[in-house]
Amino acid sequence: MFLASGCLAGIDSRPVELRHLRYFVAVAEMENVSRAATQKLHVSQPSLSRQIRDLEEEIGVQLLERRAKSVSLTDAGRAFLEKARAILKDTDDAVATVRALGGKRETELHVGDFPLTTARLMPGLLRSYQKTMPNVKVKLHDWPVEKNIAGVREGRLQLAIIIPPLKSNSLDELNFEQLLAVRVCLAVSSDHPFARRKSVSLADAARERFIGLMLEEYPRFQEYLAALFARVDDKPQIVEEHDGWAGVFSAVDAGTGVAIVSDAFTYAFGDRIKLLRLTPEPKRVPVGILTRRGRLSPAAEKFCQCAREAFGTLGNPKFDPYKEQTKRKKEPRNAEHDRL
Secondary structure: OOEOOOOOOOOOOOOOEHHHHHHHHHHHHHOOHHHHHHHHHOOOHHHHHHHHHHHHHHHOOOOEEEOOOOEEEOHHHHHHHHHHHHHHHHHHHHHHHHHHHOOOOOOEEEEEEOHHHHOOOHHHHHHHHHHHOOOOEEEEEEOOHHHHHHHHHHOOOOEEEEOOOOOHHHHOOEEEEEEEEEOEEEEEEOOOHHHHOOEEEHHHHHOOEEEEEOOOOOOOHHHHHHHHOOOOOOOOEEEEEEOOHHHHHHHHHOOOOEEEEEHHHHHHOOOOEEEEEEEOOOOOEEEEEEEEOOOOOHHHHHHHHHHHHHHHHHOOOOOOHHHHHHHHHHOOHHHHHHHO
16 A cells, blocks of 8 residues: 655654545545445445544544534645645556556546436547547446546546536536536426426426435535525425436426426437426536546547537537427427437
């Protein structure tokens, strides 16, 4: 195990291992020991808590304030987090440099993916990429946003296509390049009373039964929902939670409730689900490429270039997803089925 002894100011001659730094960074970013253990590190919570305590004892300084359901950084913890991230990045960069000098060529590119946003574009994007990089195999990872961010930060992913979280500090030390801005909509079943409307107010929407995502898998979902309805008196009541978007859409289709989604999903439903404009219209949500800072590998840079070109077709001002949705309703059902 590589030892990062003496790398941080204030650490004495006893060694601090890299795993301690990775564990601490994960807990600091998630602000929750349990979620960091299960979603980022895949270790048991007691083991992670013990490692963090060992780190604090080794340094002789308290890094985290413990609360019933969360943790927060102390002043010393914030300073340590910045240094810990720098050490981990330098270590990963050193490994990449040595591999390059050793002539080890990239044969795989690991990409975090949000398929409900990219599914219409990804086949063409991959075909374009393979034409120019035939010796590189792309492996897509359908992970929640938080896990994609952690994957890029830790080097398990070379890049990810994501909708970023509201808190920009969760992307510290990373680069986010926006490719598209999608409209926030209300998804309802085709037989819902709202389905005859073209739009619905936030106030009316807030009184509906909502389908949501599980907090453990998507910790930022409820945060966004609260921000969206912050200025209306009634607040959405989530009656059912799912561990992925497929479950959310199935529940909406079944009439169990409504859901907040983006207009990037219109291609997926046929005429079973209708997307409604919200008024006043919320700020559009960015979709883009997340990478680590610094120079990208040729394989990663080429994928980013192909992604820019693919998403550029959706950025065409002539494209209106609501018109596309209406157009599909007039088409024969088998034509829609063939496309899906």
